Amino acid sequence: LCLQGQDCGTAAAPAAASSGGGGEIDGAGIYNNVCMACHETGAAGAPVRGDEAAWAERTEQGFATLLDHAINGIGAMPARGGNPNLSDEEMEAVTAYMVEPVMEVPELGGGDEGAAAEATDESSSDEMATADAVASEDEAVASEEDASSGGSGLDGEALYASVGCVACHAAGVAGAPKIGDAEAWGPRIEQGTDALYQSVFNGKGVMPPRGGSSASDEEIMAVVDYMVSQVQ
Numbered sequence: 001l002c003l004q005g006q007d008c009g010t011a012a013a014p015a016a017a018s019s020g021g022g023g024e025i026d027g028a029g030i031y032n033n034v035c036m037a038c039h040e041t042g043a044a045g046a047p048v049r050g051d052e053a054a055w056a057e058r059t060e061q062g063f064a065t066l067l068d069h070a071i072n073g074i075g076a077m078p079a080r081g082g083n084p085n086l087s088d089e090e091m092e093a094v095t096a097y098m099v100e101p102v103m104e105v106p107e108l109g110g111g112d113e114g115a116a117a118e119a120t121d122e123s124s125s126d127e128m129a130t131a132d133a134v135a136s137e138d139e140a141v142a143s144e145e146d147a148s149s150g151g152s153g154l155d156g157e158a159l160y161a162s163v164g165c166v167a168c169h170a171a172g173v174a175g176a177p178k179i180g181d182a183e184a185w186g187p188r189i190e191q192g193t194d195a196l197y198q199s200v201f202n203g204k205g206v207m208p209p210r211g212g213s214s215a216s217d218e219e220i221m222a223v224v225d226y227m228v229s230q231v232q
Helices: 027-039 052-058 063-072 088-099 113-150 157-162 184-189 191-200 219-231
Strands: none
Touching: 027 063, 027 184, 063 088, 157 219, 184 219, 191 219
């Protein structure tokens, strides 16, 4: 959702179901969990939601272009706001929510429901055939995820993406220490895990409290444990 060459934070915005919100998809909820950290604060040059001046040149490009930027990324903003699990439909809903205050949003959704249903039927047998294999893989991964979340049982890696931390920490946006960068994390880890927890709880620098999310203390701690585990 940024012009080429400009630095941006997380992309995308939510679409409320009542106003261009992509049907039952909770665009506002996606925004709060994935996009708010940058688009409420303007971190790394991300246009703040509702700021007409910041969005003026972008909205002139049209909604389709903004959606393309949200899906594929642009500038410092990673594809899908850093959460690869978001579908195109969810990105459409969150983008609509993002720009709704500053431009007229076209009707969302549509598509060939019949074709979609047919595709679903064709894939159902394959999904059933691989279900057991996936379940086994999940069991194997579970122990690794538990270790990376400090034994809390929470999936720190998944929360890292869904809470929105990946948007800044994957690329080092606004000075955020990149995940896996031992040199950047070294001085921080020396302060101790409790200090790292508190810096996220309370915010530090351009990072808002809890990374701009509504994550619980336990979820924040699981994310921090996961990020630290990547350099130890």
